Amino acid sequence: MVTSTSSTTATPTPTPTPTPTAQSAVNAATQALLTGLSAGSGVDTGTLVTSLVEAQFAARTAALKSKSDTLTSQISGVASLKSTMTGFSTALANLVKGGSLQTQPTSSNAAVLSATAQSGAKLSGLSASVTVTRLATGQVARTNTPVAAADRATSLGTGALTLKIGTGEDVAIDIGDGSIDAIAAGINASKKGVTASVVTDAQGRAFLSVKGATGSDNAFTLKGANNDALDIGGTATKTSLVSTAQNAQITVDGIAVERPGNTVSDLVSGVTLQLNAVSTVPVSLTSTAPTDALTQAVNDVVTTYNEVLATVTAQTDPITGNLRADPAAKSLLSSLKALTSKPLVGGAVAGLPRTLSELGVATNTDGTLRVDSTLLAKQLAAYPDTIESMFAPSGTNALGLSAALTALTTSATSTLTGLGASTVRYTAAQSDVTKQQDKVTDQTAQLTTRLTQQYASMNSRVSAYKSTQTFLTGQIAQWNKTS
Numbered sequence: 197m198v199t200s201t202s203s204t205t206a207t208p209t210p211t212p213t214p215t216p217t218a219q220s221a222v223n224a225a226t227q228a229l230l231t232g233l234s235a236g237s238g239v240d241t242g243t244l245v246t247s248l249v250e251a252q253f254a255a256r257t258a259a260l261k262s263k264s265d266t267l268t269s270q271i272s273g274v275a276s277l278k279s280t281m282t283g284f285s286t287a288l289a290n291l292v293k294g295g296s297l298q299t300q301p302t303s304s305n306a307a308v309l310s311a312t313a314q315s316g317a318k319l320s321g322l323s324a325s326v327t328v329t330r331l332a333t334g335q336v337a338r339t340n341t342p343v344a345a346a347d348r349a350t351s352l353g354t355g356a357l358t359l360k361i362g363t364g365e366d367v368a369i370d371i372g373d374g375s376i377d378a379i380a381a382g383i384n385a386s387k388k389g390v391t392a393s394v395v396t397d398a399q400g401r402a403f404l405s406v407k408g409a410t411g412s413d414n415a416f417t418l419k420g421a422n423n424d425a426l427d428i429g430g431t432a433t434k435t436s437l438v439s440t441a442q443n444a445q446i447t448v449d450g451i452a453v454e455r456p457g458n459t460v461s462d463l464v465s466g467v468t469l470q471l472n473a474v475s476t477v478p479v480s481l482t483s484t485a486p487t488d489a490l491t492q493a494v495n496d497v498v499t500t501y502n503e504v505l506a507t508v509t510a511q512t513d514p515i516t517g518n519l520r521a522d523p524a525a526k527s528l529l530s531s532l533k534a535l536t537s538k539p540l541v542g543g544a545v546a547g548l549p550r551t552l553s554e555l556g557v558a559t560n561t562d563g564t565l566r567v568d569s570t571l572l573a574k575q576l577a578a579y580p581d582t583i584e585s586m587f588a589p590s591g592t593n594a595l596g597l598s599a600a601l602t603a604l605t606t607s608a609t610s611t612l613t614g615l616g617a618s619t620v621r622y623t624a625a626q627s628d629v630t631k632q633q634d635k636v637t638d639q640t641a642q643l644t645t646r647l648t649q650q651y652a653s654m655n656s657r658v659s660a661y662k663s664t665q666t667f668l669t670g671q672i673a674q675w676n677k678t679s
Contacts, residue, residue, distance in 0.1 A: 245647045252643060253636055260633050266518075267626040273511045273518040274615045274622065277525060277608070280507050284500055285598075285605040289590070291496075292598045296489045297587040299580075301467045304480040310470045311481055316592030317466025320581050322483035324464050325449055328471050332410040332444035332458050337418075337428040337435050342401035343376050351375060355421030361388060362413045369418075376402050379426070383418075390416055408441055411456025415441040444471055447478075485580045493587055494572060497597070498557060498565045505532060505564060524615045528608045533563060535604070540586040540597050548582055549575050552597070555583060 291297065299319040301311035309326055313319055343350070351374030359367040367388055372378030376394055383392035383406065392406045406428060408416045417429035424432045443454040448463050455463070458471040464481060508529050511519040519525035536552040536559060549555050556572035557565050576583055585592075590599035608614045 244651055245644055248647055249640055249644050253640055257633075257636055260629055260636065264626060264629045264633070267622050267629065269518040270522070270622045271619060271626065274522070274525070274618050277508060277511060277519070277528065278615050278619075280504050281528070281605045281608050284504050285601040287500070288497065288601055289598050291493065292587055292589050292596075297486055297493055297584065299483045299485050299584060301464075302482050302484050304482075305475065305477075306472070308471075308473045308475040309479045309481075310472060311464075312468050312470075314461065314466050314468055316589055318581065318584075319466050319483040320485070320584075322464075322467070322481060324467075324481040325478040326464075326469070326481060327447040327476065327478045328444070328474050329447065329476070330442065330445040331471055331474060332456055333439050333442050334410040335408040335415050335441040336438040337406050338395075338438055339376075339404045339426065339435050341434060342397070342403055345396075345400035345402070348377065348402055349373070349375050352379065352425055353422055354379070354426040357382070357421075357426065358419050359383070359386060359388060359390060359416060360419075361390065361408065361416045376404055380404060389414065390418075405438075409456075410441065410444075410458065412441050412443050413456060446471070486584065487576050487580065490576060490583055490587060491572060494552075494555065494557065495567050497552075498567050501532070501535070502564045508532060509563070519618075522615075522618050524608065524613065524618045528604075528615070531604050531608065535600065536565065538600055540595055540600060541582055541593065542595060549579055550582075552586075555586070 293315070295313055295315065298313050298315075298317065299322075300313055301319055301322055303309050303311050308328055343352070354371065354374065357369040357371055357379065359369055361367075367386055369379070369386055370382040372382060380392040380394050383390060389409045390406060392404060395403050395405050397403070404426070406418065408414050415429075418427065419429075420426045424434050426434060428435045428437075443456050444458055444460070446453050446455065446460070446463065453463065459468065460471065461468040463469060467481065508525065511517050512522070512525050512529050514520050517525075536557050538552075539550045540552070541548075541550050543550075553559070555575055556568040556570075558568050560566055586597055588596050588598075590596060590602060593599065609616050611617055611620060
């Protein structure tokens with residue numbers, strides 16, 4: 197424990213420098229005039245004019261500056277609230293979209309089959325048996341005869357090339373100069389799902405490799421006009437098939453199916469399967485509720501809410517808040533305080549939690565929130581699907597927390613009735629103040645010019661009077677001496 201000590205000698209309190217007022221400026225100008233008149237060198241016109249001009253506009257300048265400072269603080273306060281609310285809703289939306297708050301599918305053998313939940317899917321009670329008997333492959337072909345490094349620019353003599361995928365139409369390939377590199381570029385430029393590359397071995401010899409998409413319907417042929425110089429498919433002898441195009445073969449709960457690719461999203465409802473390897477042993481798919489993730493999400497929401505509330509409360513404080521009279525800011529504060537009692541799921545089943553408060557989010561006397569961990573754990577155990585739905589994406593649950601917070605933020609930042617409208621109003625007012633300040637500046641310059649001219653003329657006359665006085669005084673002194 198730290199103990200503080202203090203000296204018995206009182207420390208003098210510095211006297212604050214008074215703010216210049218119209219009266220003090222006039223007093224200063226008067227004193228400057230009197231001092232100048234009593235001095236032999238005449239009036240200090242520069243000091244006098246400056247003081248009088250300041251006196252003329254001091255009150256108005258101070259009022260405009262005060263109003264400008266207030267508007268600047270209000271604009272800054274509005275920007276802070278808009279940023280805070282947007283950050284809150286965006287962070288929650290990204291968390292929800294990430295899928296970590298959804299029930300996740302679990303594979304008993306991820307090396308053979310991995311699974312991910314589709315957005316908005318309800319996977320509670322998932323149970324499926326999947327066997328992967330064959331993976332989908334794409335057709336791959338390569339040239340048999342290499343092209344020497346010195347001959348890379350030489351035409352292969354294929355003639356016009358025609359590509360045909362499955363039962364589709366013939367596609368003419370632009371072969372350019374007919375070299376191996378030009379042919380590869382022409383195949384890729386067709387953008388029909390078949391790609392080509394030139395592979396160079398250790399001796400610098402080049403081979404053409406051509407690949408198609410997976411699935412039996414994507415088998416392709418590539419025919420040249422000049423015999424079989426580069427033919428792929430059929431009885432071609434200048435090329436070899438490295439692999440053939442075939443579908444994946446899968447058995448789901450005893451039902452055999454085929455799919456053209458190894459990423460399958462239409463077999464198990466709400467689940468995307470990734471086929472990784474073949475296995476004769478069935479892989480079990482089950483589901484795992486995101487209890488820990490939801491618990492953490494509720495605590496994170498409460499923590500962030502309290503931070504947002506502190507910002508809004510400070511800006512709307514009835515005494516010190518920059519936005520204490522702003523209707524949009526006060527409306528935002530009211531909406532935030534009502535968030536815990538807002539229904540986040542439909543229906544009205546007795547005992548079913550529908551709001552954050554029923555979930556275990558309690559309100560403290562100062563308006564901040566806290567989490568009743570015991571009640572939250574109880575509700576998660578009893579109603580996992582309902583609570584998961586509260587944190588579902590807005591496209592799945594239009595009443596959910598993400599949708600509610602997004603709607604609140606949109607309303608709060610509206611340019612018609614929300615903080616956006618406040619920004620427009622304050623900015624317009626500040627622009628008007630700037631124009632008034634510019635007008636005062638112009639009037640100050642005009643008055644300065646006029647007074648400078650007047651007091652310069654006066655100063656000249658006073659100097660002349662003093663010269664005359666000096667002359668007369670001298671003459672009288674001479675007369676007195678001669679008499």
